Amino acid sequence: MYSFLSHMAFAPAPDAAQPHVTLTFAQSLDGKIAGKHGQQLILSGPQSMKATHILRSRHDAILVGIGTVLNDDPRLTVRLSPEDLVAETTASALQHPQPVILDTALRFPRTAKLLLPTAPKKPWIVTGPIHNKDKRLELEALGARVFVLEVDAQGRVTLPELLSTLYQQSIQSLMVEGGAGVISSFLKSGLVQSFLLTIAPVYVGEHGVSAVQDAEGAPVFRDISYHSLGQDVMMVAKPAS
Numbered sequence: 271m272y273s274f275l276s277h278m279a280f281a282p283a284p285d286a287a288q289p290h291v292t293l294t295f296a297q298s299l300d301g302k303i304a305g306k307h308g309q310q311l312i313l314s315g316p317q318s319m320k321a322t323h324i325l326r327s328r329h330d331a332i333l334v335g336i337g338t339v340l341n342d343d344p345r346l347t348v349r350l351s352p353e354d355l356v357a358e359t360t361a362s363a364l365q366h367p368q369p370v371i372l373d374t375a376l377r378f379p380r381t382a383k384l385l386l387p388t389a390p391k392k393p394w395i396v397t398g399p400i401h402n403k404d405k406r407l408e409l410e411a412l413g414a415r416v417f418v419l420e421v422d423a424q425g426r427v428t429l430p431e432l433l434s435t436l437y438q439q440s441i442q443s444l445m446v447e448g449g450a451g452v453i454s455s456f457l458k459s460g461l462v463q464s465f466l467l468t469i470a471p472v473y474v475g476e477h478g479v480s481a482v483q484d485a486e487g488a489p490v491f492r493d494i495s496y497h498s499l500g501q502d503v504m505m506v507a508k509p510a511s
């Protein structure tokens with residue numbers, strides 16, 4: 271069922287000093303990734319959720335925005351059984367991706383699951399030049415690593431600078447999971463090489479959170495394929511450059 275994933279390579283282009291960027295998320299038939307007021311929804315069925323965890327295991331780092339951390343309190347770990355690990359990945363041991371959070375104002379909660387002593391990799395928090403220095407020290411004391419980067423005209427972390435910083439830290443592949451603000455930014459950035467979209471056969475309704483808030487500048491896709499995963503479909507494509 272997952273052989274299409276094992277045939278995919280997530281390596282940087284030979285001449286690019288930036289990681290391979292994979293954008294992947296789950297949406298409903300009406301294009302929603304969350305419910306009313308951002309309520310977290312389990313849209314993926316067991317088979318497509320497993321595909322997400324296989325993808326996590328195949329990437330060096332996983333990125334979400336601070337909105338997702340505040341809303342979902344995610345773990346961003348790989349949770350595959352030993353049997354699945356052997357059958358579906360090339361890894362001999364479980365490899366968790368490095369969590370990376372975009373958080374220009376350092377709103378990251380001290381109580382987040384990503385900072386628990388049991389978290390396999392403590393988060394890298396990418397912030398802007400204007401942030402609370404005491405909060406930074408507190409987060410660092412809890413194990414986080416804080417990177418300070420320039421911000422763009424909207425006051426958000428500059429994505430090309432983010433990618434070159436991650437590459438300098440030996441991150442060769444980056445899986446971007448969301449949420450809505452981050453999906454829109456990456457789709458428009460021209461920096462995505464692989465796109466994997468889970469479509470679940472449900473409607474959320476008009477009060478749900480749309481995956482893409484602003485489609486201006488979003489790419490057209492090529493090399494498109496569709497894969498049945500239980501009741502869901504995973505669309506795999508490459509943005510045309």
Ligand SMILES: NC(=O)C1=CN([C@@H]2O[C@H](COP(=O)(O)OP(=O)(O)OC[C@H]3O[C@@H](n4cnc5c(N)ncnc54)[C@H](OP(=O)(O)O)[C@@H]3O)[C@@H](O)[C@H]2O)C=CC1
Pocket residue numbers: 294295296297302303304305307308309310311313334335336337338339341342372373374375376377425426427428429447448449450451452453455479
């Ligand atoms: N179904 C799915 O697959 C998924 C669903 N979700 C859902 O998404 C929702 C959260 O989405 P949303 O609130 O938009 O939050 P995001 O996780 O997209 O975070 C957005 C925030 O990230 C910060 N940020 C910093 N730099 C950038 C940048 N360059 N581009 C974009 N954002 C940047 C900004 O906050 P600041 O200015 O403070 O830095 C921005 O407001 C939740 O409801 C969650 O459940 C999330 C992931 C996957």
Ligand SMILES: Nc1nc(O)c(N)c(N[C@@H]2O[C@H](COP(=O)(O)O)[C@@H](O)[C@H]2O)n1
Pocket residue numbers: 295296310311312313314318319322334338342343344345346347447448468
């Ligand atoms: N693939 C996928 N399907 C869904 O239905 C989802 N809701 C998500 N959400 C993403 O997964 C994060 C939670 O991760 P953990 O289980 O805590 O490791 C959530 O924050 C979204 O990024 N993904």
